[in-house]
Amino acid sequence: MSCLLQDRKKLGIIADVLGHGFCRQAPVIKNNVPLREIMAIFAEDSFSSRLYVVNAQEVFMGIVGLADILRYSFFYNHDPYAHAVSEAQLFQAESAEGFMRKRIFAKATDDIVDTMEKMVAAGLQEIVVTEDNERIRVLVTLGDLLRFYQAKGGGFGSP
Numbered sequence: 001m002s003c004l005l006q007d008r009k010k011l012g013i014i015a016d017v018l019g020h021g022f023c024r025q026a027p028v029i030k031n032n033v034p035l036r037e038i039m040a041i042f043a044e045d046s047f048s049s050r051l052y053v054v055n056a057q058e059v060f061m062g063i064v065g066l067a068d069i070l071r072y073s074f075f076y077n078h079d080p081y082a083h084a085v086s087e088a089q090l091f092q093a094e095s096a097e098g099f100m101r102k103r104i105f106a107k108a109t110d111d112i113v114d115t116m117e118k119m120v121a122a123g124l125q126e127i128v129v130t131e132d133n134e135r136i137r138v139l140v141t142l143g144d145l146l147r148f149y150q151a152k153g154g155g156f157g158s159p
Contacts, residue, residue: 014111014112020148022140023139027041027047027139028051029054029064031100033096052064059133060130060134060135062101072094104119108129108137125143126140
């Protein structure tokens with residue numbers, strides 16, 4: 001049994017992590033943002049390789065990944081099934097909504113270990129925490145969760 005599973009109750013819930021400041025603001029975009037703006041956002045911010053998409057009511061809709069955007073933008077014309085279009089047409093025509101992946105999120109009331117397991121299973125390094133109305137509250141990384149675990153007295157074993 002892993003040390004995290006043994007310490008499950010001691011670790012607590014995501015709200016405990018947020019209360020200690022182990023979180024950051026999530027990079028959020030609206031669902032109708034065009035591809036050219038998405039590319040510019042990724043070019044300006046090297047922190048995250050994901051953008052979190054919300055609708056007009058600020059409800060979390062899905063995730064846009066940098067790799068998906070690059071694959072589509074730079075290799076689109078190499079797709080034998082794609083219609084030939086110019087880069088300018090491509091960057092104007094597509095929006096965030098067309099690139100969204102399934103939304104994976106945590107709630108403040110979720111168990112920390114369950115959240116870590118969800119992240120690892122999905123191959124995520126970061127996850128958004130949403131309010132009950134599914135509006136994005138903050139972004140938490142696996143590193144944030146490990147720092148919280150360490151701050152709570154959890155060790156990483158002896159060398």
